Amino acid sequence: MRLNTRFLFLNIGHATDHLMMLLFPAVVVVMATEFEGGYSEMLPLATGGFIAFGVFSLPAGWLADRWSREGMIGLFFLGIGSAAIATSFASTDWQIALGLFAIGMFAAIYHPVGIAMVSQGGGAVGKRLGVNGVWGNMGVAASALTAGALADAFGWRAAFLIPGLLVVGIGIAWLIHCRGDAGQRATAAGAAARKSKVEPTADWKRVLVIVAVATAFGGFIFNATTIALPKVFDDRLADLAGTATQAGALIAIVYALAAFSQIVVGSLIDKHPLKWIFVGITLGDVLIFLLAANATGSSMLALALVMMVLVFGQIPITDTLVARHTPEDWRGRVYAVKYVLSFGVASTAAPAIAWLYGGGLAAWPALDGISGFAGLFLICCACAAVVSMAALMLPRPRPAPAMAGED
Numbered sequence: 001m002r003l004n005t006r007f008l009f010l011n012i013g014h015a016t017d018h019l020m021m022l023l024f025p026a027v028v029v030v031m032a033t034e035f036e037g038g039y040s041e042m043l044p045l046a047t048g049g050f051i052a053f054g055v056f057s058l059p060a061g062w063l064a065d066r067w068s069r070e071g072m073i074g075l076f077f078l079g080i081g082s083a084a085i086a087t088s089f090a091s092t093d094w095q096i097a098l099g100l101f102a103i104g105m106f107a108a109i110y111h112p113v114g115i116a117m118v119s120q121g122g123g124a125v126g127k128r129l130g131v132n133g134v135w136g137n138m139g140v141a142a143s144a145l146t147a148g149a150l151a152d153a154f155g156w157r158a159a160f161l162i163p164g165l166l167v168v169g170i171g172i173a174w175l176i177h178c179r180g181d182a183g184q185r186a187t188a189a190g191a192a193a194r195k196s197k198v199e200p201t202a203d204w205k206r207v208l209v210i211v212a213v214a215t216a217f218g219g220f221i222f223n224a225t226t227i228a229l230p231k232v233f234d235d236r237l238a239d240l241a242g243t244a245t246q247a248g249a250l251i252a253i254v255y256a257l258a259a260f261s262q263i264v265v266g267s268l269i270d271k272h273p274l275k276w277i278f279v280g281i282t283l284g285d286v287l288i289f290l291l292a293a294n295a296t297g298s299s300m301l302a303l304a305l306v307m308m309v310l311v312f313g314q315i316p317i318t319d320t321l322v323a324r325h326t327p328e329d330w331r332g333r334v335y336a337v338k339y340v341l342s343f344g345v346a347s348t349a350a351p352a353i354a355w356l357y358g359g360g361l362a363a364w365p366a367l368d369g370i371s372g373f374a375g376l377f378l379i380c381c382a383c384a385a386v387v388s389m390a391a392l393m394l395p396r397p398r399p400a401p402a403m404a405g406e407d
Contacts, residue, residue: 009177016170020167026248043357052102053107054339065332070178077168081163084163099160116335131263133312138256219344235373236300266316266320322335
């Protein structure tokens with residue numbers, strides 16, 4: 001994108017989106033003490049927020065195409081920040097659940113709107129999506145470190161209040177930018193690009209079915225790993241991380257290092273056949289989840305890093321497939337459907353983790369030994385195998401330039 005300031009705001013938005021969605025999983029262990037509930041009892045309070053994260057993607061994409069993508073991004077910043085501030089004042093379980101639902105509702109705006117804005121135009125779409133993806137995963141990394149440090153220093157309420165105030169400030173800055181000359185020119189150029197009529201590729205139906213399969217199973221993997229990792233580290237890395245701050249720092253390092261895989265993958269798929277890169281990454285997921293099932297200590301730390309490299313590295317691939325095979329005037333709605341599916345399936349991760357951690361498989365003696373996080377990683381392994389099979393069904397690799405439009 002030509003306007004670095006605009007791209008910077010979109011990148012900050014992606015970081016904000018993931019940071020705010022993962023504040024609760026990062027501090028739920030601390031909150032459980034105040035609310036007299038265990039991890040498996042408190043974690044399901046996030047379910048409504050993750051459902052909203054998926055369900056509200058569709059109206060967000062529709063409104064952006066019908067009204068204003070820029071206006072929707074402004075609503076995203078102001079809404080998610082205000083919802084986090086409100087959550088910091090919660091005093092009961094249902095108030096926490098309601099606050100998390102509101103965070104998820106506003107968080108749903110970013111992906112169908114922001115990713116459509118990032119992917120707009122030709123050129124190195126994969127690299128742009130990779131850079132934007134790094135920012136998103138820096139938000140994932142910051143959630144563990146920021147929330148853990150704030151909770152240790154000031155209590156769990158500060159982990160929602162302080163980020164919420166900062167995000168409201170960013171939203172005001174975005175609106176000021178959009179009203180400036182550069183912002184108005186970019187808005188006009190984006191509207192013109194959406195009015196241009198370009199036909200989808202010949203393989204678009206097949207590709208979008210494959211994207212749907214990869215999105216559904218990959219969405220569960222992404223949410224399961226990012227939600228569970230703070231507790232995985234708490235349980236399996238006790239000698240390396242004794243406090244929420246220490247665990248948060250280790251998780252932040254893992255996420256931050258792994259995030260850059262998106263730039264590497266994004267650049268590779270701009271220059272080489274996407275299909276085989278996709279297959280290689282997903283087969284790697286299968287192996288790593290198998291190894292991680294019962295790993296502990298430094299082995300778990302190393303496997304977590306490789307795991308997140310592969311999980312994060314997959315993200316720009318499906319978004320690039322959408323950008324290559326659909327015209328600009330469809331794209332917001334296609335991304336909206338994609339993220340409804342992704343986050344809808346992903347919303348099952350929190351209750352699944354809570355059920356597995358609480359010994360949900362104990363009723364079946366043959367499976368009792370793989371309950372908890374061992375069971376979760378084996379489920380993720382099966383999901384990765386399905387995505388691998390879907391990737392193998394992609395059309396024969398051939399040059400596939402992005403749709404024409406504004407860079």
